[in-house]
Amino acid sequence: MTQATGHGAELAGLPPVDGKSNKRVLILGAGIAGLTAAYELGKLGFDCVVLEPRDIPGGRSMTIRKGDKITETTGHSQTCKFDEGQYYNPGPSRFPQWHVTMDYCRELGVEIQPFVNLNENAFYYGEGDIGPMAGKRHRIREVKTDLRGYTAELLAKVADDELLDTELSESDKEALIDFLHYEGGLSGSANEYKGHNRRGYKVWPGGGLQEGELDDPYQFSELLQSGFGNLFHRANEYQYQSQMFTPKGGMDKIPMALAEKVKDKIVYGAQVKEIRRTNPGARVVYTVDGADQEITGDYCICTIPPTILRRLQTDFSPMLKNTLNIVPFQNSGKIGMQFKRRFWEEDDRIFGGLSWTNLPIGEVWYPSSGFLDKKGVMGGYYVFGPMSDQLGRMSPEERTEFALSNGEKIHPQYRDEFENAFSVNWATIPHIEGCLAHFPQAMLKTFYPLLIKPEGELYLAASWASHLGGWQAGAFEAARIAVKNIHERTMAS
Ligand SMILES: Cc1cc2nc3c(=O)[nH]c(=O)nc-3n(C[C@H](O)[C@H](O)[C@H](O)COP(=O)(O)OP(=O)(O)OC[C@H]3O[C@@H](n4cnc5c(N)ncnc54)[C@H](O)[C@@H]3O)c2cc1C
Structure with missing residues (x-):
């Protein structure tokens, strides 16, 4: 076993204990x-x-498929009704390339595939006191491009105004402004962000005369108030950086x-x-x-x-x-929801990844496998702490309704396309009783x-x-x- 850099114990090359008494x-x-x-x-x-x-x-490394039955310690019982071939990982679903898990997959011959952890075509959706962007879904790509652009503009202007003279030499300042133009998609000698095609198009470029039609960028202030920028780091934390992987067919x-x-x-x-x-x-x-x-x-x-x-x-x-x-072995809850149709792919052009929200469902996951198939299983919520305890007390039917009523705000197709669901509350799973x-x-x-x-x-x-x-x-x-x-x-x- 080749060990990933700097972790755990190196076992390769240890001699067998054959000569010793049989321990x-x-x-x-x-x-x-x-x-x-x-x-x-x-x-x-x-x-x-x-x-x-x-x-x-x-143990917790579990995959749910058609016919699987779980009775929680509370007595709530579910039998999985997914179609043959569909599955859901209610526990672990992904691992980054530096984990030793990769080495075991290689050694054991477990086939892996990329896990799409970040898909910028997925959405941010927020409600409550978050300003004008509340109550609508926004493509991650648009929010990121605009927020990076405005932030770069601000810094470039400060740099140009000689306010950074004490911090940077003249040539460093020029290089910084250069970098900010690339980083933020700025234009002109006034270092302005006026939107950019990195945020995508209202009408995408195509054949013939269809050159593409850009949309207006969001306003800097509404982006700041939305707090969506505070979610960017999630896919950048050291555990979640690309590439992430998952076994083909289930964890x-x-x-x-x-x-x-x-x-x-x-x-x-x-x-x-x-x-x-x-x-x-x-x-x-x-x-x-x-x-x-x-x-x-x-x-x-x-x-x-x-x-x-x-x-x-x-x-x-x-x-x-x-x-x-x-x-501190805390609780967590997840739900897998089978839909008749992959509306997130067909209607919204989202192939894998996650949408983030401040709704109590936390996250919506799109499958990283079975692209272009007819049906698919989405992750309808992923919650921790008190929210998961609350869901744990609900019946499976109530949990499904919770996922539907929140998730349909992001995907109005939910109710029409929904077929069945399987939810897991880890604190009440026999012989596990917790998440992490x-x-x-x-x-x-x-x-x-x-x-x-x-x-x-x-x-x-x-x-x-x-x-x-x-x-x-x-x-x-x-x-x-x-x-x-x-x-x-x-x-x-
Ligand atoms: C919701 C969730 C999401 C996660 N996401 C990820 C992820 O994306 N990627 C990732 O790599 N990891 C993830 N993890 C973590 C990962 O699942 C665990 O860290 C790992 O599987 C734990 O393995 P373990 O052997 O330490 O413990 P466990 O899997 O808990 O195994 C303990 C074993 O002890 C057995 N046992 C219980 N009672 C007794 C008894 N009385 N006598 C004998 N045996 C007993 C249990 O049945 C079980 O088989 C996630 C976990 C959860 C719950």
């Missing part, structure tokens, strides 16, 4: 972290047992490929209820078909989500138990180090115990670090 590692949970641990330990000659309460691998292709490699090691339907340290080693009690079973190992890697782990009987140190109680953990800075220096430090032969390894809490890469990397550490200890014993 058994108990792995709790068959999400990305548990499966990776089993896969990598297997390559190094360890004996592993993976205990997983569900009957499928993958669960990754855990499926991993699980295939370690299929003889996974015990499905096995729910851990007790974790004990045996100094050295570990003893785990789990239930299968209602009966308790016990298993011992030289090491134990626990990937169980913190919301569940805190309820289990363990003899973790009081410090670790306290820390587990405060892991982002530690506040203060916790990163205090409690977080306690989570990633092994207690005897017990390791916590999962994405919530990594600096990539919202990503599969965090799970891959946490598992790799535990594997490397166990390998080192075994070789030294």
Whole structure:
């Protein structure tokens, strides 16, 4: 495995532990972290047992297809009615090119395709106190071109007015103004932004005499009041920069490929209820078909989500138990909506990407696959925190209505074209009970180090115990670090 620069643990080239006594590692949970641990330990000659309460691998790395059924802990039950071939990723949907996830896709032969994270033909839509642009949808491209243009104009004028004399030399000033002309699409010696064809056309250029008809730019003031510019950074954050990717056919292709490699090691339907340290080693009690079973190992890697782990009987140190109680494992909700017709492609010329809004649905996602097909599954909302808790209390039908009534403000075609939906509220998904953990800075220096430090032969390894809490890469990397550490200890014993 070639490691992405500067991350996790390097495992390539480690010698197998064949010469050593046969060490058994108990792995709790068959999400990305548990499966990776089993896969990598297997390559190094360890004996592993993976205990997983569900009957499928993958944990949060899940894809919903026709016939899939989920009953939430609240009792809300849904069976997916998507057409054959349609799917939705209610958990992870994308990863940037620098994540170790890419390396695992290569090694496991998981086919990937670009994930369109930014499509400037998609929309911004806002309501409320945001000035004259409220209540209408605006192409991201138009907003960006105009706001960049006016900002460049302002800076170019300031530079020209010799107000920057103290900051810049004469030749730097000229170069800056030059740059701002390119950057902002300015014209003339007065450094003015008067609109630009980068923002697109009202009538696009075409054949014959159709030279194209430009639209007027928005006013600087209305753009500023709209606050849309405050959304530009979203697609620029280091986790979301292009290129992003996604597996062809659904995110669960990754855990499926991993699980295939370690299929003889996974015990499905096995729910851990007790974790004990045996100094050295570990003893785990789990239930299968209602009966308790016990298993011992030289090491134990626990990937169980913190919301569940805190309820289990363990003899973790009081410090670790306290820390587990405060892991900020927040909720999130998503909905996949199947439409009869890809109106976003046919009517609005949006092929992949996201529209952003201050409506409570947060974001609308267009599929990055199946372009030009008849039907498609769109993401109707993606919400976190209190909004997701509120949605979690709603029935699936109410969630669908929430998505429709908000989403139709951006896409009036919604109601006519809607067929069916499947929503997931992560805090009430059995055996997961949460979405992801982002530690506040203060916790990163205090409690977080306690989570990633092994207690005897017990390791916590999962994405919530990594600096990539919202990503599969965090799970891959946490598992790799535990594997490397166990390998080192075994070789030294
Ligand atoms: C809404 C959402 C969006 C996301 N978006 C992205 C994204 O775009 N890209 C990306 O890369 N990542 C994304 N992630 C994050 C990614 O899904 C996770 O970081 C990763 O899948 C976590 O893997 P894990 O193995 O650490 O944990 P999990 O997947 O939570 O696995 C834990 C396993 O433990 C099992 N378990 C539970 N209880 C027990 C028990 N008692 N005994 C034994 N086993 C038990 C569970 O069944 C599960 O299989 C997203 C997650 C969510 C929820």
